[in-house]
Amino acid sequence: TQLLEQSPQxxxxxxxxxxxxxxxxxxxxxxxxxxxxxxxxxxxLLVTVVTGGEVKKLKRLxxxxxxxxxDSSLHITAAQPGDTGLYxxxxxxxxxxxxxxxxxxxxxxxP
Amino acid sequence: KAGVTxxxxxxxxxxxxxxxxxxxxxxxxxxxxWYQQTPGQGLxxxxxxxxxxxxxxxxxxxxxxxxxxxxSRSEMNVSTLELGDSAxxxxxxxxxxxxxxxxxxxPGTRLLVL
Numbered sequence: 001t002q003l004l005e006q007s008p009q010x011x012x013x014x015x016x017x018x019x020x021x022x023x024x025x026x027x028x029x030x031x032x033x034x035x036x037x038x039x040x041x042x043x044x045l046l047v048t049v050v051t052g053g054e055v056k057k058l059k060r061l062x063x064x065x066x067x068x069x070x071d072s073s074l075h076i077t078a079a080q081p082g083d084t085g086l087y088x089x090x091x092x093x094x095x096x097x098x099x100x101x102x103x104x105x106x107x108x109x110x111p
Numbered sequence: 112k113a114g115v116t117x118x119x120x121x122x123x124x125x126x127x128x129x130x131x132x133x134x135x136x137x138x139x140x141x142x143x144x145w146y147q148q149t150p151g152q153g154l155x156x157x158x159x160x161x162x163x164x165x166x167x168x169x170x171x172x173x174x175x176x177x178x179x180x181x182x183s184r185s186e187m188n189v190s191t192l193e194l195g196d197s198a199x200x201x202x203x204x205x206x207x208x209x210x211x212x213x214x215x216x217x218p219g220t221r222l223l224v225l
Contacts, residue, residue: 035216042115042216042219044216045213098144099154100156102153104154
């Protein structure tokens with residue numbers, strides 16, 4: 001069974017601070033996706049990374065895929081209250097549409 | 112373009128009953144996947160349908176079943192409900208042309224089993 005462990009599980013920081021969320025596995029994934037989920041809604045895709053070592057930036061969010069395609073990180077610069085939510089990483093396997101989700105990081109940004 | 116819709120949004124059932132949840136994918140999407148989300152287990156994959164055929168299946172008991180219609184709409188059924196089936200059930204649709212494609216999630220159906 002492939003597992004994706006996210007850390008930290010909970011994170012509460014002040015507005016304007018920086019933070020990093022980690023997503024780790026002992027398995028290799030063909031691609032890795034990051035989602036944000038808000039209460040009462042389904043997850044919304046933020047980014048997909050497919051190449052080992054790939055770095056993608058989305059405004060204040062920076063996503064990195066590990067060289068070995070087993071881990072990923074999400075870095076948020078100057079966090080804002082609107083960043084509050086449940087962040088989920090999810091991996092896909094070669095030749096398979098199935099998403100294996102991480103354990104999740106619940107982020108709260110305090111104004 | 113309309114997003115993924117799920118009905119009903121909320122449902123209360125009692126143990127032993129059965130339930131059917133519905134998902135309408137984004138127009139043009141042929142793949143529909145179902146997930147169960149609980150506080151303890153997180154988001155877990157149930158099954159995926161593509162062109163009316165089950166293409167992938169997760170590790171859930173046979174009480175959980177699904178189907179997909181020719182218009183790509185999908186239903187999932189849970190029979191003989193147990194308390195532990197209380198969860199948010201999410202469906203996601205994609206073009207289904209290959210792995211790693213973008214999956215778009217619906218708002219979910221929140222099921223409470225009493």
